[in-house]
Amino acid sequence: MDEVWSERDTTPARIEAALRDIVTEHHHSDHPFVPARVLNVVVVVDGQFRGEIENRFERVGRYHPSRLVLCAVDDRRTTIDAWAGVGTDDAKPVPGHIAVARERVELEIGPRHLAKLDTIVDPLLVTDLATMVWAPHGHTDAINSLRRLAQIVLVDTQDEPDVAASLDRAAELAGYAYVVDLAWLRSTPWRERVAAAFDPPALRTALGHVSAVTVRHRQDSLSAALLFCGWLSSRLGWKPESLAQRGDGMFGHARARRQEVEIRLELADQNAPGLAGVTIETASGEAVSLDRAPGGLTAHRRFRDGAELEWTVLGASRGEGGILGEGVRQALLRDPTYGPALACARTMVT
């Protein structure tokens, strides 16, 4: 950050004035910076874990919010301390090109501020930009308070130990805002690749004869697995039933037009959160499997006659920084398939 300001025991009005001063100073200085005007993001975190969230924002690359308002909650605090800064990634802008500046406000607040957090945050947002809110450490009261300001809520349905409750909460939030779910985004490459695997016209008809779906996932990523199965169910017109625990995994069925579809969720050992692999089988003995591999996914296809084929589908891993960056980017897009997938996923864990 090039220009910074900080004050103890301050007020939203003073913070807002300081931000305006910093931006004005920028305009009057030699720095050829122009403030980004894409998206406000408000993040509410536990003070003791703020470093982890700050680190994640450091790794989002170009998908920084235009203005980030980070509210760190400390149980003992009764006043507001604030820090504000403006900066850019472009240390040396190319002559003739603009450098885009981003603004950041950090608030240290106490529990008493959460119920009326909207009155603190409102003056700090860039008017007319969409606002996304995220509370990775819970703070439901803060999110509820920010309802009137937020058009988008970022969630990670794999953050909660109780996946059913987490999916229910996402559905509740979707009632008043657009929900961007990081667990859903972790399944995106898998959804894209499964769609591609069945895209050749000769293979599309196989989608009407799917007999089993197996999803392999890291232990903490059950919601990504459920959302993937929910997506298949909603796109292919299946009616999923509640899944039962079986060993370490889960097992159950979905009712397709002509057949039952077995659904198996299996645990897999892997470093990165998210899915480790998927296998889709048809009644006629065909199968498509995708599994994580260096430089992309290993694809395996079994044909009706038993012949097999294996190849690598290229693609770089985005990492967790990339997933959060994708979450910020998705805030301004609309994915019509998440809602129906979420509804099916909830059915599987009721």
Place this chain on the structure above:
Amino acid sequence: MAVAAKENPLVEGLERLPVPPTTLVIFGATGDLSRRKLLPALYNLAHEGALPELFNLIGVSRRDQSDDDFRNFAREAVNQFSRRQPDDQVLEGLLGRMSYLGIPFDDTPNYAKLGAAMDALDEEFSQPLNRTYYLSTAPEYFPVITENIKENGLHRHEHAEVKAVIEKPFGTDLESARRLQDVVHSVFRERQVFRIDHYLGKETVQNVMAFRFANYMFEPVWNRNYIDHIQITAAEDIGIGTRAGYYDQAGALRDLVQNHMLQLLTLVCMEPPASFEANKVRDEKVKVLQAIEPPTPEQVAEMTVRARYTAGMAGGEEAKGYVEEEGVPEDSDTETYAALKLEVHNWRWAGVPIFLRTGKRLARKVTEIAVQLKPVPHLAFASKGSVGVQPNQLILTVQPNEGVSLSLGAKIPGATMRIRPVNMEFLYGTSFMSQSPEAYERLILDAMRGDATLFTRNDEVDAQWSIIDPILKAWDAGQPPLTEYEAGTPGPAAADELIGEGRHWRPL
């Protein structure tokens, strides 16, 4: 939702749509375009997981070298020119899907090797893969390669789609363009042909359509009643560099006006298409070109300016004149600057002059479209010290700082009603987080998917040359004479005469 046999219900909502399994054959794979643009673009597509799930690249060139030599060439090209730091595993994975064939382009029997290589890949993947031929060679080889593809029966496939991507230039005049079209159409159907004008792959060029057709407020004034004139500028501050061989044959008119600048003109002047479907968009663009009357020789002398740069100062450094540049013949009369005054003869645009200018070694690098509105009919403010009310200008900047700006008259703070122009600016860089993909990334994907919206259709090329060909002929006959401008300046004085009294070129 029922699963229809012909639809893929899984693609709804996905940003990256599936691309059919494809073997891409690049003719001229060791050339400069391949090194700087195509191979880095393919890497970036692989990085994003956007390539077809089954993908192979066969590089074809005259040079005799091994697969590994070609992979090393590709690795270096990606490392040097990719817009992002390559991921080693993805890059190695992509290189593993590459192979190379050294085939002299006119060696008909040797094309059988290409057929065999593609068949072997089909065999390896147990299915016929689509075949996309990318002609990235010198233009004289386009007909040769196309005919040899046909001679070897590689232009059709019973179970897969075959496409041909052709780089510009599509001919050097109307006659050669039509000859090339005849050859291409004797081998491929028009729907198999994808003529690349990479300008159309640029996000900011596509944004011209978004700006016009997604915003209601500009449409009511987008016509002869409110617009005084339009200026389209593609100025470069650099000279010809090492491209003397090509440039001295082409000149500014062929290099930029016939293709890129006429594309910009059509996007500015076209009627709204009924849908963003390839032929509907291209139909509207062709109508604009066909509404520009090919000029007579006498008209060419009045409506065009051609010039070349002489020695001067550029960026604080001494700059050579064009004829002193390495590789330029002493007796060259090639233009490095071209300015044209065109008119679209239709209901919307009749009487609105459209000025095009392009040049090398000009004062600044900028590509923009400036739409100047008519002055207000009555001026109430005439205080002393006022710069005054200037006609509004709407500027669509394509590069370097992509955006839109609108000049407005505003009151200068103070006790009197003094007016000066101010700018209302919108910069794409501040309003979107995503990095724009390289034009070639989008175009290669579109070609493999068979979406021709951003490619130039046969009749479009014909219409472009129909406008440019009479100008070339008049210029060859010395009309108007070639003038000069000093390097590092905004261009020749003759251009100021072209734009006429009461109008001014936008400052460079």
